[in-house]
Amino acid sequence: MRIFALGFLLLWILASPVLATSPLDTPMTADELGCLQKMIFFNECSGKKEWLTTWNPDEAFPSFGIGHFIWYPAGTKGPYKELFPELLSFLEVQKEPIPPWITALPERVAPWPTREAFLADLPSERMTTLRDFLEKTQGFQAQFIILRVEGILPRMLATIPETERPAIELKFKEIADDPKGMFALIDYVNFKGEGILESERTKGQGWGLLQVLQEMRLPEKKEAALEEFVRAAKKVLENRTRNAPPDKDCSKRLRGWKARIKNYLKISC
Secondary structure, eight states: OOOOOGGGTTTTSOOOOOSSOOOOSOSSOHHHHHHHHHHHHHHHHTTOGGGGEEOOTTOSSOEETTTTEEOOBTTOOOSSOOOHHHHHHHHHHTTOOOOHHHHTSSSSSBSOSSHHHHHHHTTSHHHHHHHHHHHHTHHHHHHHHHHHHHTHHHHHHTTSOGGGHHHHHHHHHHHHTSHHHHHHHHHHHHHHOOSOOTTSEETTEEOSHHHHHHHOOOOSSGGGHHHHHHHHHHHHHHHHHHHOOGGGOOHHHHHHHHHHHHGGGGOOO
16 A cells, blocks of 8 residues: 655644755655654754753663654663664764764763763763754754654564554554644654564553554544544553553653643644
8 A cells, every 4th residue: 555655744734944954855845844843842852952962860871852862871772772873874974063072982872871970961061062963953853753754664564463464554544644644653653663672562562653553443534543543642651651660660751741642633833
């Protein structure tokens, strides 16, 4: 089944310009890309520059940029996909100068061994330089997020039994055919991942896009697909909170997660 092009994404939105970058040859217009960038920045960082460099108290790694891309410290391995080094490589291809202190690292791993060391370094010149760099390249970061999503359907289908694939593909298309729904797909993948990694599961249950599509019921009316996606996403996130071990308690975040998902129904720029 042919999935509609990303070029139809957010055509209904009053867009804002991309910050300090020129768009690459993507299927999205510069205005559409600017709107996506603005909304991801708001969702992940509340639109605040200082939150472009973050290390949450219940996590073993810092995250960076509008997508809160993970960067593991040396010797640290986690269940989530590390994306900040991939973003840096993407930006190098776009001829964006990487902060010199990063290029001088012997290995491209996060230089802070602990959250305490990270927090102590926040006022430093190198962190100020990093935040300036991340603010300047927001447009390219949005393009990097889009590139992650372009091949997601085949990747998801490859991980499930053949008998389940037609239903997942149909649900994906039902969402993707709605411009608001396409934003929801892009944002949810950036927010909670694809759902195909065994490491991103607790008690055998994942919380990524695949699990949301599996939880979805096909609505009788096509225009109700996004509402059903939102319901299913909330249920999946509730399951994640319920299944989380005590040292990974995320119950305090659930309300914010649900608010973010609900906003898929009223996207605006």
